[in-house]
Amino acid sequence: MKQDRTIINSEFRELRDLLETSAVTCTAQIETAADAVADCIRAGGKLLICGNGGSAADSQHLAAELVSSFQFGLSRPSLPAVALTTDGSILTAYSNDFNFTEVFARQVAGLAKPGDLLVAISTSGESENVLSAIETANTAGVITLALTGRAPNTAAKIANLAVTIPSINTQLIQNVHQVVEHLLVHLTELKLFPQLFDREEKPE
Numbered sequence: 001m002k003q004d005r006t007i008i009n010s011e012f013r014e015l016r017d018l019l020e021t022s023a024v025t026c027t028a029q030i031e032t033a034a035d036a037v038a039d040c041i042r043a044g045g046k047l048l049i050c051g052n053g054g055s056a057a058d059s060q061h062l063a064a065e066l067v068s069s070f071q072f073g074l075s076r077p078s079l080p081a082v083a084l085t086t087d088g089s090i091l092t093a094y095s096n097d098f099n100f101t102e103v104f105a106r107q108v109a110g111l112a113k114p115g116d117l118l119v120a121i122s123t124s125g126e127s128e129n130v131l132s133a134i135e136t137a138n139t140a141g142v143i144t145l146a147l148t149g150r151a152p153n154t155a156a157k158i159a160n161l162a163v164t165i166p167s168i169n170t171q172l173i174q175n176v177h178q179v180v181e182h183l184l185v186h187l188t189e190l191k192l193f194p195q196l197f198d199r200e201e202k203p204e
Contacts, residue, residue, distance in 0.1 A: 018172050019179065022165055029163040030180060033145050034187035036161055040117040040143060041192060046080035048112055048142075050104040050133050051121030054174045055147075056085035058121050062181045070185040076193045082111065084133070104133035114141030122146070123173040125153025125164075134159050147180060149173040 037047065047066060049059040066081035084107045085091070094103050108118060118137040122130040125148035134144045134155060146159035149167055156162035163180050165173045190197055 014169070015172055015175055018165070018167050018169075018176055022176050022179075025166050026163055026180070029161070030183055030187075033161055033163055034184050034191065036143055036145060037117060037184055037188045038191035040115065041079055041188070043115055045113075045115040045117060046082065047117050047119055048082050048084055048108060048137075049119040049121070050084040050107075050130060051147075052127055052129065054170075055121035055123065055127075055130075055177070056083075058147075058174070058177055058181060059083040059085045059119070061178070062119065062185070065182070065185040066188070070182065070189055074189065074193075074196060076189065076196055079188070079192075084108070084111075101128045102132055104129050105136040108133050108136045108140065108142065112137060112140050112142045115143070117143040117145060120144060120146050120155060120159060121148075121177065122153075122155050123149045123170045123177070125149060125151070125155035127155075131155060131158065147177050 040047065047063070049062050051059045060083040063081040063083040066079040068078075069076060084104050090107065091103055094106050112118070118133060120130045120134050125146065131154055134146065135158065137144045138158065138160070144159040144161070146155040146162040148155050148162060148164050149170075151162070151164040153164070156164050165176045167173050167176075
C-alpha cells in the first residue's frame with residue numbers, strides 16, 4: 001500500500017513538473033501549429049494523422065475531436081481529419097505484401113494533396129514509418145507537423161513544424177501530447193468559429 005502510494009505520488013509529480021516546463025518551452029510551438037491547422041482547413045485542406053501504439057490512439061483521438069467537436073455541445077461544421085491508423089485492411093495488406101515502414105507513407109501518397117497537413121506523432125521522433133510519412137508528405141507539398149519528445153530528433157528536424165516535449169519518458173510525453181492535441185483542436189475552433197465563442201451579453 002505504501003509503495004503504491006509512493007509510485008502514484010511520484011508519477012503525478014513528474015507529470016506536473018513536465019507540464020509546467022512544457023508550458024514554458026512549447027507555447028510558441030503550439031501557437032504556430034494551431035495557426036497552421038486553422039490555415040490548412042480554411043484553405044480547403046485536410047489533416048492526415050499517424051503514429052504507433054499509444055500515438056496511434058492519439059491519432060484517432062485527434063481526428064475524432066476535429067470531425068466531431070471538442071467543446072461539449074458546440075454546434076459547428078465537421079473539420080476534415082483522417083487517422084491513418086484505423087483501416088486494418090490497409091495496414092495489414094501493405095505490411096504483409098511490402099513492409100511496415102511505408103504503411104503510413106503509402107496512405108499519404110494516395111490521399112494527400114498539396115496544402116494538406118500531416119500530423120506525425122512519435123514520442124522518440126525516430127519511428128521509421130512516421131519518418132517515411134513525413135518525407136513523403138514533404139515531397140508532395142503537404143505541411144508536416146511533428147509531435148515528439150525531447151529535441152533534437154529526426155522527426156522534429158525534417159518536419160516543417162514541431163512541438164517537442166522536453167522529456168525522454170514515453171508515458172509522460174504521451175500524457176502531455178494529449179494536452180497539446182486538445183489545445184490544437186480548442187485553438188482551431190476558436191480561430192475558425194470565433195462567433196460561436198462570443199458570450200458577451202447583448203443589450204435588449
